[in-house]
Amino acid sequence: MPYARLYISKHFRSLCPYLQCRHYLRDPSTPNCYPTHPHRHSQSSNLIAMNPEGTIVFTTVGRPHYGFDIFSLKLPSNLHISVTKCTPAERCLTDGISINFNGQFVDEDETLVYISERTGSSRIYLNRLGITKPEQLASIPGSLFHDRPVIKNGRLYFVSAHEQPDEPFKSWSAVYSTGLYENKIVRLTPQGTVDYSPAISQTGRFIAVASYGSRPWSGEFHDLQTDIIVFKESDPTKRTVVCEHGGWPTWSGDSTIYFHRQADDGWWSIFRLDLQENFESSGITNAPLRVTPPGVHSFTPAALRDGNRIAVATRRHEKNFRHIEIYDLESKKFYPVTESLNPNFHHYNPFVSPESGFLGYHRFRGESTPGESTIPHLDPVMSPIKELRMLRLNGSFPSFSSNGDLIAFNHDFEANSGVKIVKSDGSKRWTVLEGRTAFYNSWSPTENNVIYTSIGPIFQSPKSTVQIARITFDLSNLYDREQLTADVKILTKEDTGNNAFPTCSPDGKFLVFRSGRSGHKNLYIIDSVNGEFNGGIRQLTEGPWIDTMPSWSPDGKLIAFSSNRHNPDNVEAFSIYVIRPDGSDLRRVHVAGRAGSDDVDRERINHVCFSADSEWLLFTANLGGVTAEPVSWPNQFQPYGDLHVVKLDGSGLRRLTWNGYENGTPTWHSGGELDMGRLCLGNKVGDALRGQFDEPLWISCDI
Numbered sequence: 001m002p003y004a005r006l007y008i009s010k011h012f013r014s015l016c017p018y019l020q021c022r023h024y025l026r027d028p029s030t031p032n033c034y035p036t037h038p039h040r041h042s043q044s045s046n047l048i049a050m051n052p053e054g055t056i057v058f059t060t061v062g063r064p065h066y067g068f069d070i071f072s073l074k075l076p077s078n079l080h081i082s083v084t085k086c087t088p089a090e091r092c093l094t095d096g097i098s099i100n101f102n103g104q105f106v107d108e109d110e111t112l113v114y115i116s117e118r119t120g121s122s123r124i125y126l127n128r129l130g131i132t133k134p135e136q137l138a139s140i141p142g143s144l145f146h147d148r149p150v151i152k153n154g155r156l157y158f159v160s161a162h163e164q165p166d167e168p169f170k171s172w173s174a175v176y177s178t179g180l181y182e183n184k185i186v187r188l189t190p191q192g193t194v195d196y197s198p199a200i201s202q203t204g205r206f207i208a209v210a211s212y213g214s215r216p217w218s219g220e221f222h223d224l225q226t227d228i229i230v231f232k233e234s235d236p237t238k239r240t241v242v243c244e245h246g247g248w249p250t251w252s253g254d255s256t257i258y259f260h261r262q263a264d265d266g267w268w269s270i271f272r273l274d275l276q277e278n279f280e281s282s283g284i285t286n287a288p289l290r291v292t293p294p295g296v297h298s299f300t301p302a303a304l305r306d307g308n309r310i311a312v313a314t315r316r317h318e319k320n321f322r323h324i325e326i327y328d329l330e331s332k333k334f335y336p337v338t339e340s341l342n343p344n345f346h347h348y349n350p351f352v353s354p355e356s357g358f359l360g361y362h363r364f365r366g367e368s369t370p371g372e373s374t375i376p377h378l379d380p381v382m383s384p385i386k387e388l389r390m391l392r393l394n395g396s397f398p399s400f401s402s403n404g405d406l407i408a409f410n411h412d413f414e415a416n417s418g419v420k421i422v423k424s425d426g427s428k429r430w431t432v433l434e435g436r437t438a439f440y441n442s443w444s445p446t447e448n449n450v451i452y453t454s455i456g457p458i459f460q461s462p463k464s465t466v467q468i469a470r471i472t473f474d475l476s477n478l479y480d481r482e483q484l485t486a487d488v489k490i491l492t493k494e495d496t497g498n499n500a501f502p503t504c505s506p507d508g509k510f511l512v513f514r515s516g517r518s519g520h521k522n523l524y525i526i527d528s529v530n531g532e533f534n535g536g537i538r539q540l541t542e543g544p545w546i547d548t549m550p551s552w553s554p555d556g557k558l559i560a561f562s563s564n565r566h567n568p569d570n571v572e573a574f575s576i577y578v579i580r581p582d583g584s585d586l587r588r589v590h591v592a593g594r595a596g597s598d599d600v601d602r603e604r605i606n607h608v609c610f611s612a613d614s615e616w617l618l619f620t621a622n623l624g625g626v627t628a629e630p631v632s633w634p635n636q637f638q639p640y641g642d643l644h645v646v647k648l649d650g651s652g653l654r655r656l657t658w659n660g661y662e663n664g665t666p667t668w669h670s671g672g673e674l675d676m677g678r679l680c681l682g683n684k685v686g687d688a689l690r691g692q693f694d695e696p697l698w699i700s701c702d703i
Contacts, residue, residue: 050652052616052645053387054670055424057378057398057407061662062634062693064375064394068099068348069365070114072358073337075304075326090341093127093360095134096371100125101362105353106151112360113137113149113156120382122659124149124158138178140185144382145658147173147628152200154180155233157188157207159196161627161658166192168592168599169217171625172658175209177233188236190214196226196629197247201254202305206230208242208249208257210629217625219572219602221639222698223262224629228273230257230280242285243273247629250310252303258310260299260631263290266703268297268631270312270327292327296334297699300349300632304356311337311350311359317701322346324361342366345691349632364691374686378407378426384656394687395420399441400669401448407667408432408441408451419453419471421484424669427685431483432473440501440549444528446508449475452528454500454513455490462516463497468531491531501549504528505581506556512540512581514548514561521546523561525581540583544568547577549606553614556581558648560589560608560617567601575603576617578648590650592623604638611645612670616652618645620664623653628660635694636662 070093093112094100103114112127116134121144125134139146143162150157156179161172174189175198189195194212201208210226218225228243246259257273271288279285292298297315304310304326314325314334324338324347337359338347347363365371381390395409406421418434419441432451439458444450449472456466473486491511492499498516505511508528515524522542527535540559541547545568550561559581562574566588576589593599604622611618622640630639641662646653657663 050647051385051387052611052618052654052670054612054668055389055391055404056383056618056643056656056666056668057391057393057400058620058643058657058666059396059398059664060392060659061636061664063099063661064379064392065364065689065691065693066099066634067364067372067689067691068101068362069094069096069369069371070100070103070112070360070362072105072110072360075352075357075359092365092369095132096365096369098372102148102349103360103362104150104351105358105360108353108355108357110353110358113151115147115149120380122146124156126151138181138183138185140176143658144384145173145627147660148197150198150200151180153204155204156180157198157200159198159628161624163187163191164655165194167216168623169219169602169625170194171196171212171217171627173627175207188231188233190237190239194625195229196224197249199249199251199257201251203254205232205254206251207233207236208251210247210249210259211239219622221626221630222696223631224626226629228257228259230275238280240280240283240285242275242279243271243288246271246273246288248300248632250301250303252305252307256303256307258291258301258303259288260301263294265294266700267294268299268315268699269294270298270301270310272329291329293332294703297701298327302350302352302359304352305354306356309356311352313348313350313361315695315699315701319701320344320695322348322695324350324359326359338363346634346693346695364689366691373689374684375689376426376686377422377429378424381657385654388656390656391426393422397440397665398667399443399451400424400667401443402445403448404669406443408443408453410439410441410453413437413439413458419451421451428479430478430481432486433471433488434483438469442503442511444504444508445506445554447472449473452491452502452504452511454502455488456498456500458500460498462519462521464516465494466498466500467494468492468499468502468511468513468526470528470531489531491526491528491533493532496532499524503550503552503559505552506554510581512550512552512559514550518542520544521548523547523550523559523579540579540581541586546571546574548574549608551609552581553610554612555614557614558610560610562606562608562619573601573603574605575600576605576608576619589617589646589648591621591644591646591653604640607664607666609666609668611668615648616645617648618643618666618668620644620666624655624658626660627658630660631696631699633660633696635696636660637697638662638664 098118100116109129124137124139143160145161147159157177171194175195178185192214195209197210199208211229228246231239246261249259255275263269270292273288298312300313302311325334345363350361379392383390395411398409417437419432422429438453442452451471455469468491470489473484496517502511502513523540525538526532545565547563558578560578579586608619620641643656
C-alpha cells in the first residue's frame with residue numbers, strides 16, 4: 001500500500017492565506033532522534049532513507065479550547081483604588097490568532113514579547129504599540145518549542161527544547177540567549193541539565209532559573225521539585241543553588257527573588273529569598289521566607305518594582321476560577337484584580353512592566369474580543385519530519401476510513417458523547433451516534449459504512465459493563481444532512497464486564513479487543529459481524545496483568561498492544577508488545593533501552609498504531625519528561641505525553657511533539673494522497689470557542 005503525501009501546489013499556496021499564516025510544512029532543521037543506543041548503531045545510517053510518511057491525527061487535552069490572548073491593565077499607585085475604575089479597564093495586546101501566552105513587557109509603552117502558536121508550533125513574537133502585525137523574533141529554526149521569553153538590555157532570553165539529552169526520561173528544556181537581531185544563539189544551561197522559567201534581575205546582571213539539574217526525572221509533575229539557581233550570563237557555568245525546592249522565580253532588584261512552591265501544609269505559596277552580597281563566592285544563602293498565607297493557593301509570582309508588592313495567580317476555596325491578585329507584603333493583604341472584570345474566566349501567569357505601570361496576563365479571549373472564535377475540526381501542527389503531516393483533532397480516538405476521506409472520533413465523553421465523523425479536510429462533520437458514551441473507534445478497512453467502538457464508561461474496572469459495538473450507517477447524500485441514520489449491533493455479551501478498544505483485522509473479518517471478563521484485562525478476538533454470539537470468542541493473551549489498546553498491523557501479521565506484564569504491580573508503567581494473531585511469537589519492543597535496563601521499565605507507552613507498511617509504530621509516551629512547569633497551565637492529566645515513532649525492531653526512535661500538553665490517541669493514514677486544501681477554511685468551520693477547559697484537577701482547595 002503506497003504512502004500518503006499531502007499535496008499543496010504552489011498555485012494553491014498563493015491562494016491560501018490561512019496556510020501561509022499557519023503553515024504546517026516541516027521545519028527541515030528540527031532534530032527528532034533520540035541518542036542511538038549502542039545496540040542500534042547499525043540502524044542509524046539508514047534513518048534518513050527510512051523516514052515514516054503520511055498523515056497523523058491526534059488529540060491534545062484541552063488545547064483546542066484555550067483561545068488565549070494577552071491583556072494588560074494600568075496599575076493604580078494606590079491599591080485601594082479598584083483597577084476597574086481605570087480607563088480602559090482592560091486592553092487586549094494580541095490579535096486573537098491561535099493562542100498567545102506567557103508574555104513580558106519590554107518597556108512602559110507596553111511593548112510585548114510573548115509566545116504564539118500561529119505557525120503550528122510555539123515561537124517568539126514582539127508587539128510594538130501602534131504596529132498591528134506582530135514581529136517574529138529570531139529563534140531557533142529547528143525548535144518546535146519556545147517558552148518564557150524575556151528581553152533585557154537588548155538581549156532575548158527564552159526556553160527551547162530542541163537539543164535531546166543523553167538519556168530518556170529527561171526534559172529537553174534549556175535556557176538560551178541571543179541579541180535581539182543577531183543570529184548567534186548561546187545555550188546558557190549546561191549540557192545534561194534541565195532549566196525552566198528564566199528571570200532576569202533588574203540590571204540584567206543575574207539570571208535565575210527553576211532547575212531540575214542533571215538528575216533523572218522521577219516521574220512527578222504536580223510539583224517538579226526544581227531548585228532556584230542563579231548565574232551570570234558572562235559565566236553561565238558558575239551556578240549557585242540559592243534555594244532548594246522552588247519554581248517560577250521573579251526578581252526584585254538584584255538581590256531579592258520571589259518564587260512559588262507547594263508548602264508542607266499543601267498550599268502553593270510564594271516565598272521570598274534575600275541574597276547575601278557575596279552569595280556567589282561564599283555559597284551561603286538565607287533561608288527563604290514564606291510570604292503568602294495558607295488557605296489560598298498562590299503561584300507564578302511577578303514582583304513589582306517597589307519590592308513591596310507581588311502579582312500572583314490564585315485559587316481560592318469555593319472559587320472555580322484562577323484569578324490575578326496583588327499581594328501587599330506590608331499590609332499582608334490580597335487585592336483582587338481580575339475577578340470583578342472576568343469572574344468566569346481563568347487568568348494565568350501575571351507579569352509587570354519595568355516601572356510597574358502595567359500588569360499583564362493571558363486568558364481566554366471571550367466573545368467580546370476580536371479574533372478567532374471557532375475551534376476548527378482539524379488544526380495543522382508543525383511536524384519535525386518532512387514526510388509526515390500532523391493535524392490536531394477537536395475530539396479523541398480518531399480513526400480514518402479506508403480511503404482517508406473521513407475520520408471517525410469521539411467529540412467528548414459528556415455533553416457531546418457518541419461517535420462523529422468529519423471530512424479529512426475539516427470542512428464538514430456528521431453525527432453517527434449520540435446520547436451514549438462511546439470511546440475508541442476502528443473504521444472497517446473493507447466496509448466504508450462500518451465503525452467499531454466501545455460503549456460504556458471509559459477507564460473503569462474490569463467488571464464494569466462496557467460493550468463492543470458495530471455501527472452501520474448510511475453514507476449516501478452526506479451533504480444533505482448532519483445526522484446519519486445508524487444501526488448499532490452489540491458484539492459482546494452483557495455480563496462479560498469491561499470490553500473496549502476494538503481494532504479490526506485488515507481483511508475486515510475479525511476484531512481484537514481488551515476485555516476484563518476473566519478479572520484481568522487481556523486481549524480477545526471475535527468475529528467482526530456476529531461477535532461472540534454466533535462467531536465465538538478466542539482469548540489471545542492471558543495473565544494477571546493489563547494488556548490493552550491493541551492495533552492490528554495492515555499486513556495482518558502482528559497485533560501491537562500496551563501492557564504492564566513485565567511488572568504487573570505497577571499500573572503506571574506500560575510498554576509495547578507484539579504478538580501474532582494465532583497467539584505465537586509474543587515479544588516486547590524495547591523503546592527506552594536494552595532489555596533488563598532500568599530505563600526500559602520506566603516506559604509509559606499507550607495508544608500504539610502501525611504505519612501502512614507495518615514497519616513503524618506510533619505511540620504516546622513519557623520519554624521526554626516535562627517540558628514546562630505544569631502548575632502554570634490548565635489541566636493536563638499527563639503533561640509528559642508526547643507522540644513518538646519507532647521501528648518495529650525498536651530502532652529509529654523519533655519524537656514528534658514538544659509542548660506542555662498531553663498529546664495522545666493518534667491515528668495514522670498513509671494509504672494514498674489526501675486533499676487537505678479545505679483546511680484553508682481555518683476558523684470558519686467548527687465549534688464555537690468558549691474557553692471550556694479545567695484548572696489542574698490535582699490542585700485541591702479542600703486542605
